[in-house]
Amino acid sequence: MARTPTGAAVLQPEVTQAITDAVLHELAEQGYGRLSMEAVAKRAGVGKSALYRRWRSKDEMIAAVVTEFSVTRAAEADTGSLRGDLRQTMQSLIDWLTHPLFSRILPDLVAEDARNPDHGRDTRENIGGPRREVGEAMLRRAITRGELPEDLDMEMALDVLAAPIYWRLVVRRAEAEPDYVERLVAYALRALSAQGG
Secondary structure: OOOOOOOOOOOOHHHHHHHHHHHHHHHHHHOOOOOOHHHHHHHHOOOHHHHHOOOOOHHHHHHHHHHHHHHOOOOOOOOOOHHHHHHHHHHHHHHHHOOOOHHHHHHHHHHHHHHOHHHHHHHHHHHHHHHHHHHHHHHHHHHHOOOOOOOOOHHHHHHHHHHHHHHHHHHOOOOOOOOHHHHHHHHHHHHHHHHOO
């Protein structure tokens, strides 16, 4: 069995989880610009060195935590039908955007993306990219099953699936009624089928 070299940093999962929770709470309460490494360390009950063993900067720490939080919540639905996959995918998107902490963090991240083009690019690549890959895999399975046309406009289809939910929950700040997912799935199925026609 390999031993950890003397003096090497051992990253304990429970400490990383405490830091992650602290970052999310600080982001929700203080916002991106006012979040500090000191406040995160204090909330997590660790020294600042524990943060710097994991990330080189505040920006890197926030990016890593928000990416992990967001990408792990992208539903890799494979129910055997496009309708079932869309239902699970859309519900997981709603759950992500309405999460008690993340729903308070997201508007500030969007504003930061607008102020800082590099930050925006990183967000698109690290969060948007992997989430869209999951959606594309779902749509490609549906094409293979014959549920969608082979010439589906993939970029447009992915936009059609996510945009209504984002617009409703984040921009309009409206709620998703109990039957919202079912109604949206029905609309999406019609829109996606129309892509090939």
